[in-house]
Amino acid sequence: MSKDGNMTIHLEVWQQEGPNEKGHFLKYSLEQVTPDMSFLEMMDVLNTKLIKEGKRPVEFDHDCREGICGTCSMVINGDPHGPQKATTTCQLHMRSFKDGDRVVIEPFRAKAFPVIRDLVVDRTSFDRIQQAGGYVSVNTGNAQDANNLPVRKQDADMAFNAAACIGCGACVAACKNASASLFTSAKIAHLALLPQGQPEREERALAMVAQMDSEAFGACTNTGACSAACPKEIPLEHISKMYREFATASSRKRDS
Numbered sequence: 001m002s003k004d005g006n007m008t009i010h011l012e013v014w015q016q017e018g019p020n021e022k023g024h025f026l027k028y029s030l031e032q033v034t035p036d037m038s039f040l041e042m043m044d045v046l047n048t049k050l051i052k053e054g055k056r057p058v059e060f061d062h063d064c065r066e067g068i069c070g071t072c073s074m075v076i077n078g079d080p081h082g083p084q085k086a087t088t089t090c091q092l093h094m095r096s097f098k099d100g101d102r103v104v105i106e107p108f109r110a111k112a113f114p115v116i117r118d119l120v121v122d123r124t125s126f127d128r129i130q131q132a133g134g135y136v137s138v139n140t141g142n143a144q145d146a147n148n149l150p151v152r153k154q155d156a157d158m159a160f161n162a163a164a165c166i167g168c169g170a171c172v173a174a175c176k177n178a179s180a181s182l183f184t185s186a187k188i189a190h191l192a193l194l195p196q197g198q199p200e201r202e203e204r205a206l207a208m209v210a211q212m213d214s215e216a217f218g219a220c221t222n223t224g225a226c227s228a229a230c231p232k233e234i235p236l237e238h239i240s241k242m243y244r245e246f247a248t249a250s251s252r253k254r255d256s
Contacts, residue, residue, distance in 0.1 A: 006032045007099040011046065013058050014106040019114045019122075025104070035095035039082065040065060040072060042094055060119040065090040067231065070168030074119055075106045080170035080229045088168065088231045108169050110178035111216035125215040126167050126183060132211035133204035134187045136196045155193045162190035164232040174229035177218030182226040184212045185242035186234050192245055202249035209246050 008031045016023030030049070033042055040062055047057035063071040072089040076082035082092040097103060105119065113121040151159075165186035172178050188205055191197030197204070220239060227236050 009033045010102045012104045015118050016115050037094045039092040040090050059117045067091040070166035073108050073168050080173040086233050108173035110172045123169050129211045133207040137199045149195045159193040162186040170229045171226035174225040179220040180212050180217040181220035181239045185238040189238040189241045205245035205249045
């Protein structure tokens with residue numbers, strides 16, 4: 001470490017020209033990395049260096065840089081979003097690493113998340129699951145009073161917890177089966193727990209699970225890696241609720 005407290009970081013970054021191209025790791029060394037830099041700021045410094053050297057910069061996704069959009073999805077040293085618990089990549093700071101550390105950066109790896117280029121993956125499979133049933137019936141008109149639809153405190157808390165899911169895909173990247181059960185269950189549970197979600201409740205469970213199964217995601221085997229990697233710490237109990245919702249809806253559909 002230099003006298004001013006800055007670090008040298010050795011990077012191995014995945015680069016892949018396109019979804020049908022063969023990717024590989026390229027090695028870089030960055031000097032004068034400050035501990036207060038965010039991980040994405042460090043990536044910006046790397047790209048500035050590459051551009052000045054006439055080389056192609058590394059492509060990666062980002063947007064809000066405030067930990068609320070889930071766009072900044074990278075696997076860092078084998079961990080989705082990096083080593084810090086309940087943290088997105090953009091909230092990770094370089095003080096989580098030491099001078100001289102080797103940092104391996106790669107995209108979220110799942111068949112349902114094909115690589116577009118470098119660290120950018122196509123997560124529209126999540127969009128299709130959401131579009132299959134993640135909506136509620138709404139009557140137009142004036143907004144209702146806040147206390148017009150009472151909700152039990154326990155249900156409100158669980159719904160709020162499920163709604164915290166930002167759809168980043170860390171659950172899929174962490175799962176050995178690349179399962180999307182945590183994401184799908186959070187979207188189903190969020191609306192199933194609220195009065196506004198009741199009209200499409202059964203239809204929602206059937207449609208969203210069917211869409212999840214039609215994508216290239218694997219099955220859930222309840223290892224818990226998804227919840228452990230989730231930056232919003234969505235609990236596994238939502239997955240069991242999804243199974244109950246799906247089983248109830250399937251039974252009633254057969255009996256109808």
